[in-house]
Every structure is written in structure tokens, then in C-alpha cells.
Amino acid sequence: MNKKIRVRFAPSPTGELHVGNARTALFNWMFARHSGGAFILRIEDTDESRSALSYQINLYEDLKWLGLDLDEGPQIDSSYANGYYGPYKQSERLDIYKNHLQKLVEEDLVYPCYCTEKELEDERQALILSKRMPRYMGKCRNLTGDERKQRENEGRRPSFRFKVQPQVIEFEDLIRGAMKFEGGAIGDFIIMRSNGMPAYNFAVVIDDHLMNITHVIRGEDHLSNTALQMMLYKAFGFEPPTFAHHSLIFGKDRAKLSKRHGSVSVGEFRKQGILPEALINYLALLGSSFTEGREILSCEEMVKYFSLERTSKSGAIFDEEKLHWLNAIYIRNCKTEDLVERLRPFLQQAGFKTDVIDAKWLNQVIELVKTELTTLSEIGSYINIFFNDKYEMTEEARKILDSEKARKVIIAFNEYLKTAKENLQELYPAAIKCAKEKTGAKGKELFMPIRAALTGKTTGPELDKVFAIIGKEAALKRLKLATS
RNA sequence: GGUCCCAUCGUCUAGUGGUUAGGACGCUGGCCUCUCACGCCGGAAACCGGGGUUCAACUCCCCGUGGGACUACCA
Numbered sequence: 001m002n003k004k005i006r007v008r009f010a011p012s013p014t015g016e017l018h019v020g021n022a023r024t025a026l027f028n029w030m031f032a033r034h035s036g037g038a039f040i041l042r043i044e045d046t047d048e049s050r051s052a053l054s055y056q057i058n059l060y061e062d063l064k065w066l067g068l069d070l071d072e073g074p075q076i077d078s079s080y081a082n083g084y085y086g087p088y089k090q091s092e093r094l095d096i097y098k099n100h101l102q103k104l105v106e107e108d109l110v111y112p113c114y115c116t117e118k119e120l121e122d123e124r125q126a127l128i129l130s131k132r133m134p135r136y137m138g139k140c141r142n143l144t145g146d147e148r149k150q151r152e153n154e155g156r157r158p159s160f161r162f163k164v165q166p167q168v169i170e171f172e173d174l175i176r177g178a179m180k181f182e183g184g185a186i187g188d189f190i191i192m193r194s195n196g197m198p199a200y201n202f203a204v205v206i207d208d209h210l211m212n213i214t215h216v217i218r219g220e221d222h223l224s225n226t227a228l229q230m231m232l233y234k235a236f237g238f239e240p241p242t243f244a245h246h247s248l249i250f251g252k253d254r255a256k257l258s259k260r261h262g263s264v265s266v267g268e269f270r271k272q273g274i275l276p277e278a279l280i281n282y283l284a285l286l287g288s289s290f291t292e293g294r295e296i297l298s299c300e301e302m303v304k305y306f307s308l309e310r311t312s313k314s315g316a317i318f319d320e321e322k323l324h325w326l327n328a329i330y331i332r333n334c335k336t337e338d339l340v341e342r343l344r345p346f347l348q349q350a351g352f353k354t355d356v357i358d359a360k361w362l363n364q365v366i367e368l369v370k371t372e373l374t375t376l377s378e379i380g381s382y383i384n385i386f387f388n389d390k391y392e393m394t395e396e397a398r399k400i401l402d403s404e405k406a407r408k409v410i411i412a413f414n415e416y417l418k419t420a421k422e423n424l425q426e427l428y429p430a431a432i433k434c435a436k437e438k439t440g441a442k443g444k445e446l447f448m449p450i451r452a453a454l455t456g457k458t459t460g461p462e463l464d465k466v467f468a469i470i471g472k473e474a475a476l477k478r479l480k481l482a483t484s
Numbered sequence: 485g486g487u488c489c490c491a492u493c494g495u496c497u498a499g500u501g502g503u504u505a506g507g508a509c510g511c512u513g514g515c516c517u518c519u520c521a522c523g524c525c526g527g528a529a530a531c532c533g534g535g536g537u538u539c540a541a542c543u544c545c546c547c548g549u550g551g552g553a554c555u556a557c558c559a
């Protein structure tokens with residue numbers, strides 16, 4: 001009988017959710033949803049000095065925004081269900097780690113280490129200087145009971161180290177195939193810190209086992225750690241889960257993706273006006289491929305077609321331009337009413353008071369500029385022409401208006417508007433026709449002056465639509481301004 | 485230094501011994517058009533190097549080279 005698949009995303013709340021971690025979360029989520037398994041969140045907050053609750057809250061917001069719903073995890077508010085394998089925060093599982101440490105102590109598989117950080121650092125430096133591999137040489141491994149007592153009396157609090165036996169460690173990785181590690185170079189590593197907090201490799205093994213995790217999907221940066229963890233699985237007699245180590249994301253220069261490459265956290269992309277669907281789609285695409293070379297997929301489709309075998313083994317460079325391309329497509333495909341809702345915070349921020357703007361009119365405006373948008377935050381620069389009759393004129397527009405012929409076009413157009421009786425629909429074509437006949441201008445020389453006068457720019461949506469939105473009164477005002 | 489991972493256009497990738505090496509972003513030429521955007525049609529652009537194995541290697545093996553990870557009382 002197959003066990004129910006259970007995967008976990010286990011970040012440490014020490015900063016904003018990085019896209020690399022978001023991608024790991026996504027892989028886990030897709031794997032769980034694809035196989036009908038459970039997606040679990042575990043908070044690895046054993047580093048007290050770096051962890052903060054605010055980051056944890058932030059993490060929940062980001063996951064929710066991305067649409068990665070949890071089956072189990074620490075409860076922050078009622079919208080996130082707890083599960084039966086809690087607590088899901090490592091800082092609340094300290095007793096569990098202590099008990100497990102005790103087992104290993106009794107079996108003599110670990111020993112207390114009284115070295116201070118200074119002593120360890122000195123040892124490291126000495127080894128490096130003598131061109132040997134820096135690692136713990138096992139100074140405290142064979143301390144007698146008396147020696148230990150003596151150190152305790154000095155007030156030293158021990159950390160606990162795992163006794164590493166020289167061995168070859170092998171396991172099967174779902175993405176990379178057969179893995180083999182020469183364990184001879186690994187020094188006795190700390191599993192419990194002197195402050196009573198478990199070290200990463202220790203806590204993961206215990207938690208993954210106790211939480212019945214069947215597949216550990218994580219970044220390649222954990223590949224080497226897996227060897228240490230395998231030793232621990234063996235020591236405890238636990239059956240190890242199946243591992244899958246995916247490749248990492250890099251910046252353009254193949255260096256670790258960091259702030260100097262631009263946005264790197266989910267929050268930053270959200271503020272920039274990237275749609276969650278676009279980010280998800282991009283992250284799923286990065287270092288992966290779907291059937292028939294498809295690139296634009298809904299969440300449902302991604303879940304359906306997802307397979308770890310199709311994720312690439314090599315690292316991938318984060319290409320913000322392609323993300324933007326995807327984002328633009330999602331914006332275009334968004335129903336205008338929905339888009340307006342998503343745009344609201346960005347409009348507010350750009351100084352447009354959306355609550356007093358006529359909804360129907362706003363819809364028309366957005367409909368018109370939809371295809372120009374790459375990110376939501378750019379909205380202001382595309383719609384300001386509809387709001388302000390005293391716009392700023394660009395250099396190009398000014399130039400267009402300078403010519404004598406342009407002036408004539410504007411005057412003819414303006415004159416017609418003043419006296420016209422037609423409704424808004426028929427007004428524009430009629431006025432254009434009039435200007436055309438009176439001046440003999442056509443094509444560019446006919447439309448550009450009007451565009452420049454009406455919008456202050458030489459680029460923008462189709463003029464007839466722009467006209468229909470700003471209306472006759474505003475048009476007259478602008479024409480007057482442009483000719484003065 | 486040690487252990488380990490990786491290697492197809494600039495970038496993300498398809499490819500599983502025989503292909504004109506395909507697609508996408510970006511770049512670029514054209515069409516559409518008052519302009520920009522969208523859309524449509526076209527173009528340039530890649531198998532890291534050297535040895536094997538084989539009738540035949542991008543594909544399999546070995547060795548280089550290059551990039552990356554880990555090597556913490558961080559995770």
C-alpha cells in the first residue's frame with residue numbers, strides 16, 4: 001500500500017520571502033496537488049537571533065497572495081488550518097529534540113563538546129594555514145567523565161556532536177539520480193547547540209520523520225547536507241524520505257540572486273505590480289518545461305502537467321524581462337473589471353482618487369490602455385492624459401504643433417467642435433472630416449497635431465477612442481491651451 | 485584545499501544514437517496603422533574542449549575546462 005504523499009516547505013523566517021524560496025514552495029505545492037498529497041508549512045526558527053515573527057506573518061501573506069494554499073502549518077489566523085502533526089514551529093518542539101538527543105546519548109552515538117567558539121575558530125585557522133581541510137578534529141570526542149565534569153564546573157555549557165563514522169553514503173535523488181558521497185571528509189557535526197537549540201540537520205530529520213514527510217523537495221544547496229542527514233536517519237533507525245534537489249536561481253552574472261540584481265522578494269514583485277499568476281507561471285517555467293513546449297499555463301494546468309523529472313538539473317538565471325512579458329500577457333487577458341480592481345491600490349498610490357471616479361468611465365479608460373501595460377505600477381503614466389486638461393506637453397508634441405499646417409488643422413478641428421450639434425459618437429469623425437477638407441491635410445499631418453493637442457503626446461491609443469473618453473468640453477479646453 | 489552538483493542560441497528550454505538541432509524571451513526586418521502598444525509574417529543567434537564506444541554522436545563513457553553548492557553552535 002502506498003503511503004499518502006506529504007511534502008513540506010520549511011523556510012526560516014529571517015527575511016522576506018525570496019523568489020528562490022517561493023519556487024521551492026511552488027514545486028512542493030505542485031507536487032502535492034498533482035498527487036493528491038498534503039502540502040505542509042514548517043517554520044524553522046531555531047536561530048533566535050535572526051528569526052522574527054513579522055517575517056512569518058509576511059510569509060503567510062505572500063503564500064496566500066501566490067495562491068499556494070496549505071493543508072497543515074502553524075496557525076496564525078483562522079484561515080490557516082492546523083494539522084495533526086504539530087507543533088509546526090521548531091521553536092515549539094524543543095522537548096522533542098531533547099528527547100531524541102537523549103536517545104542518541106544513551107546509544108553513545110553523540111558526545112558533549114565543550115569547545116568555545118574561539119577555540120574552534122583557532123583550530124580552523126590552524127588547519128587552513130597548514131593547508132589541511134578545516135573541520136572539527138574531535139577534541140572532545142574521548143573526554144573522560146571527570147574531564148567533562150571539570151568543564152561543567154568551569155561553567156561551560158556543552159553542544160552535542162554526532163560521531164561520524166567514515167562511510168560512503170548513497171541515496172537516490174528524484175531529479176538527479178544516484179547520489180554518492182565520500183563521508184571520510186566529514187567531521188563530527190553539532191546537532192544540538194549549547195543554548196539548547198537543535199542544529200538544522202538534526203531538527204529536519206526528526207521533524208520530517210515525525211511529520212510523516214514522504215518527499216523532501218528542496219534546493220540544491222542542501223544536497224551536501226543530505227549526507228549528514230542520512231547518517232542521522234540511520235542512527236535513529238528512521239526510514240529516510242525520497243529526496244529531490246532542484247537547481248538554484250541566479251542573477252544575470254551567475255552570482256547568487258540578490259538585491260543588486262533588482263527585485264528578489266515576492267513582496268517586491270507585488271509592489272511592482274506583477275500579477276501572482278504571472279510570477280507563479282514564470283517560476284514554474286524557470287528551469288522546467290511543460291508538454292508541447294507550452295509556456296503559458298493556468299495553475300490547474302501546471303498542477304496537471306507538473307513532474308519532477310522534467311525539472312532541469314542546471315541552475316537558471318532569473319530573467320526579469322521574460323517575467324514582464326508574461327505579466328503583460330496576464331494583464332491583457334485579465335477581464336477589464338477585474339483589472340480595475342487589481343489596479344486600484346496602484347491608482348491610489350499614483351494619486352488617482354478611484355472612489356470618486358465614475359466606475360464605468362474608468363473601465364473604458366483601462367480597457368483602452370490595457371495592452372500598453374507591463375506592470376500595474378506603470379498605470380499612472382498611461383492614463384494621466386484622461387485626467388488632466390492642463391497636461392504637460394512632451395518635446396515631440398510641441399514640435400508637431402509648431403508648424404503652420406498643424407495650426408490650421410487644429411483651428412479647423414476646433415471651429416467645427418464649437419458649433420457642432422452631433423452627439424459624442426458622431427462628433428469626432430465629423431470634425432476630422434471637416435479639418436481634412438478645410439486644410440487638405442491627411443494621414444499623419446492630420447492626426448498628429450490633433451493627438452498632440454489633445455494628449456500632449458505623440459503616442460497613445462486610437463484617437464477616436466481617446467476623444468470619446470475625454471469628451472467635447474475637455475477637448476475644447478485642450479485645443480485652446482495648445483494653440484495659445 | 486576537500487566533498488558534491490551542473491554544462492544546447494545572450495537568457496529559459498525541447499531533444500534521450502541517424503533532426504535542415506525545435507520553441508519562448510530579448511534583438512531585428514516587414515505587415516497592420518495617425519502614433520505607441522497589441523496582433524500577424526520573416527531573420528540573425530547554440531550543442532564548452534579533447535579523447536574514446538559506434539556504421540553513426542548534442543545524445544553513451546573517460547579526462548580536461550568552466551560555473552555553482554556545501555565545507556558554521558545559519559538554515
